[in-house]
Amino acid sequence: MPLAEPTQTASAPRPRPTKKFGSRATRTAIPAVNGSLYAARTKIQPQAVRGTFRRIKWALLAATLGVYYAVPFIRWDRGPGEPSQAVLLDLDRGRFHFFSIELWPQDVTYVMGLLILAALVLFLMNAVAGRIWCGYLCPQTVWTDLFLAVERLVEGDRRERLKLDAAPWSMEKIALRTMKHAIWLLIAWWTGGAWVLYFADAPTLVMQLATYQAPPAAYIAILTLTATTYLLAGHMREQVCTYMCPWPRIQAALTDEHAYNILYRDARGEPRVSAKQAAVLRAAGQPAGDCVDCFACVTACPAGIDIRDGLQMDCIQCGLCVDACDTVMAKLGRPAGLIGYDTEANRRSRAAGKGRVSHVVRPRTVLYAALVAGIGGFMLYSLATRSFMGLSVLHDRNPLFVTLSDGSIRNGYTVRLSNKRLGERHYALAVEGLPGARVEVVGGLAGDLPVPSNATQEFRVLVFAPPGAGPTASVPLTFRIADAATGETARARDSFKAP
Ligand code: SF4
Ligand code: SF4
Incomplete structure (x- = not known):
């Protein structure tokens, strides 16, 4: 099933709303100005949510950032005269050290094999459960989440940030903005600093950097990564996923109706009416859906989209709208799961009043799994038996x-x-x-x-x-x-x- 382009809808239960929420309109509410097809970006200020997916994302954020920042400092004894860093890309000697594995330039086939394996794992993840990579593990998502957390900590949640955006410049606004950007820059600088530590002995390079004796390339790399991290995670955010990254397009071509994705269960949610109206309609024997049109799922979305419009290319499948909606359902005393992981085939089947359809094991998942196992096994065998x-x-x-x-x-x-x-x-x-x-x-x-x-x-x-x-x-x-x-x-x- 093709995914909807940003300005289109796929399997929409009803036309997209053009209603504005708070001071931010959803992207579709932006009218063409003088017939121009260009629409300036509307800043997205997502609301904080609590729930299972948020907790999973926090745990993965801590784990991935922890690994990234800590790995250069793990020591590994290889004997006299050899580097003692567990993971090191030694460009001077043309060696890549990964714990006890050492690759030479001649071993570039292993790198190629690893890239092919990574692509196949991505295909498999996509065939089973959509954009798991995008929603939880992609560096753009992880760092954007971290930058958003800092923004929330300094400027407050969505409502306070919207107020601050609209407020005239004052000492308080200048102070808050300065503090936010200073912390962002610090994280970005730390990110760039950690990156160069993978290319030289970390403790030595840290000392050299601190005493201004590191090679110029190290400073240039740190500056470049500081700038890109600050720009991509602090300012561009969801635009990187929507406009710059090729994966949403590739993923759209690879997915099918049996892949699990975050979906709005429209058969249960429609017709959407307020809780009060729903009670009146139900008392009169009229149909009323569980969606109360509260827009909590939309305001929680870091991509600024409405999941109720169907599966969309902008959706990074982060699950935060699930948490937002589950919280609303809990308050209303209704069952959770109005938004959740589901397949398009299942959604259609339910809408037609039929039973649940689930095909996790199907030709493409079997093929990807077999290729991953085959190539992975072959690489392990060849690594274990390679000549020294x-x-x-x-x-x-x-x-x-x-x-x-x-x-x-x-x-x-x-x-x-x-x-x-x-x-x-x-x-x-x-x-x-x-x-x-x-x-x-x-x-x-x-x-x-x-x-x-x-x-x-x-x-x-x-x-x-x-x-x-x-x-x-x-x-x-x-x-x-x-x-x-x-x-x-x-x-x-x-x-x-x-x-
Ligand atoms: S629609 Fe839901 S799953 Fe998709 S990006 Fe927005 S919050 Fe995440
Ligand atoms: S959070 Fe749930 S109830 Fe509220 S608008 Fe979204 S789908 Fe409807």
């Missing part, structure tokens, strides 16, 4: 070969050996595929090539085909290294050129 040595070979470009005075043919190569273990290792180098070939290493012994701990070493290698036995054209050649101490081997293919 490496070999790459580069043939000389010029000359391709040299014919020596005794008739033998010589080819030159640059060979790079890598040792991904701690402690120096000694490799024996040999070639396969060229009978009688002799290998010489400039400045070293082919049978004993030392490679320092957790590093790479380059060697210049010459391969000789004996006189009369050499090939008459290019033939494939395999280079092989072996570590006698561990029994590990590695191979690389190249070619031997001949006249």
